[in-house]
Amino acid sequence: MSDSPIWHPFTQHGLGEPIPLVTHAEGAVLFTADGQRIIDAISSWWVTTHGHCHHRIMAAIAEQAGKLDQLIFAGWTHEPAEQLARGLRAIMPTALTRVFFSDSGSTSVEVALKMALGFWANRGEDRHRIVVMQHSYHGDTIGAMSVGARGVFNAAYAPLLFDVGTVPFPTDPQATLDALEAECRAGAAAFIVEPLVLGAGGMLMYPPQVLSEMRSICATYGTLFIADEVMTGWGRTGTLLACEQAGVVPDLLCLSKGLTGGALPLAVTMASEAIWDAHYSTDRAKTFFHSSSYTANPIACAAANANLAIWREEPVLERIALLAERQQAHLAALAGHPAIANPRRCGTIAAMELGTTEGAYLSDLGPRLLGAFREAGLLLRPLGNTVYVMPPYCIGPDDLAAIHAEIGAAADSLTT
Numbered sequence: 189m190s191d192s193p194i195w196h197p198f199t200q201h202g203l204g205e206p207i208p209l210v211t212h213a214e215g216a217v218l219f220t221a222d223g224q225r226i227i228d229a230i231s232s233w234w235v236t237t238h239g240h241c242h243h244r245i246m247a248a249i250a251e252q253a254g255k256l257d258q259l260i261f262a263g264w265t266h267e268p269a270e271q272l273a274r275g276l277r278a279i280m281p282t283a284l285t286r287v288f289f290s291d292s293g294s295t296s297v298e299v300a301l302k303m304a305l306g307f308w309a310n311r312g313e314d315r316h317r318i319v320v321m322q323h324s325y326h327g328d329t330i331g332a333m334s335v336g337a338r339g340v341f342n343a344a345y346a347p348l349l350f351d352v353g354t355v356p357f358p359t360d361p362q363a364t365l366d367a368l369e370a371e372c373r374a375g376a377a378a379f380i381v382e383p384l385v386l387g388a389g390g391m392l393m394y395p396p397q398v399l400s401e402m403r404s405i406c407a408t409y410g411t412l413f414i415a416d417e418v419m420t421g422w423g424r425t426g427t428l429l430a431c432e433q434a435g436v437v438p439d440l441l442c443l444s445k446g447l448t449g450g451a452l453p454l455a456v457t458m459a460s461e462a463i464w465d466a467h468y469s470t471d472r473a474k475t476f477f478h479s480s481s482y483t484a485n486p487i488a489c490a491a492a493n494a495n496l497a498i499w500r501e502e503p504v505l506e507r508i509a510l511l512a513e514r515q516q517a518h519l520a521a522l523a524g525h526p527a528i529a530n531p532r533r534c535g536t537i538a539a540m541e542l543g544t545t546e547g548a549y550l551s552d553l554g555p556r557l558l559g560a561f562r563e564a565g566l567l568l569r570p571l572g573n574t575v576y577v578m579p580p581y582c583i584g585p586d587d588l589a590a591i592h593a594e595i596g597a598a599a600d601s602l603t604t
């Protein structure tokens with residue numbers, strides 16, 4: 189169909205679905221080459237927080253591009269990274285004293301897993317089992333896939349994946365806590381979890397109380413607690429970090445997506461002093477052996493510094509609260525529709541299941557909805573039959589209403 193040589197991610201080209209060409213973007217809106225105005229209802233896959241082409245972030249990128257583009261980061265440093273590390277120390281939990289840079293959410297998870305195992309190895313303790321939560325997603329590299337849910341997305345690569353312990357999603361919280369306690373008592377090295385919302389697993393939400401109880405179980409047995417806030421961080425759940433709502437401070441924290449406001453690829457893994465200490469030595473064998481070429485790219489760091497300045501100087505949390513309130517009102521209006529099940533919200537994220545319970549019919553519902561939404565001028569990408577709305581915080585009330593009106597129309601089309 190297309191003569192483009194591009195092989196797109198998570199795209200079955202054999203289905204011949206159209207691939208729109210986007211030329212520019214502003215705020216919560218994308219513009220295509222054929223003149224369509226598209227509302228970005230999922231923040232371009234959960235990254236864009238303050239809006240596309242935010243002037244402060246774009247200006248910081250332009251300024252940094254005139255000074256220093258890239259620098260080896262092993263044994264060298266630059267001001268944008270130093271400033272960013274100080275800025276993160278100032279707004280993230282004080283127990284997270286160390287900042288390690290990488291370039292994507294997946295690599296921030298790989299780094300956290302390697303730091304956790306390095307911690308135990310350098311202390312001479314034989315603890316290496318990783319525990320995860322059912323339905324989790326932590327990225328698409330081999331280690332990140334290993335700690336994520338197994339299924340059609342990674343079945344072919346199963347021989348490459350390592351074994352983990354899995355605790356059930358806390359539909360029944362006590363069962364989750366009991367399973368976690370058994371793993372920790374048996375000496376698990378680390379537990380990795382998405383706080384409050386499991387994103388790619390279907391926007392599954394669980395209460396802060398469960399998060400804080402899971403954290404204290406890990407603390408009791410010394411199992412390292414890794415919070416993957418790659419999606420939930422930077423205000424998505426209503427607070428800067430989702431962990432905040434549970435009073436939880438992890439041993440390792442993964443941040444990416446909204447770190448640059450969604451403008452450039454960058455990630456950090458923040459670590460406690462104890463994890464740093466386990467690697468700190470005159471013995472080269474205890475070095476943390478990890479790097480990628482673009483670690484702490486100066487231009488990406490400059491974008492992240494602009495994001496931090498926006499958080500410090502603008503009423504971001506108030507914008508988030510207003511968006512959350514509007515999402516709640518729209519959800520309330522959709523609730524009770526016969527084709528909508530389990531409407532739910534956490535902070536700025538609204539989600540629901542669409543359709544009846546006829547299994548075979550549902551299997552192609554997601555792609556059909558995707559096409560219908562695109563024709564209606566929306567970037568909405570359902571996860572199976574789960575439809576969710578996670579827009580940039582700057583979205584206008586009319587655009588937000590238009591998204592929910594289309595979801596309502598899609599639900600109507602399923603009942604008539």
Ligand SMILES: *Cc1c(COP(=O)(O)O)cnc(C)c1O
Nearest residue numbers: 292293294325326327387418419
């Ligand atoms: C998106 C995501 C990742 C992976 O981030 P990439 O930048 O796509 O590699 C990891 N963890 C969670 C919770 C995510 O939502």
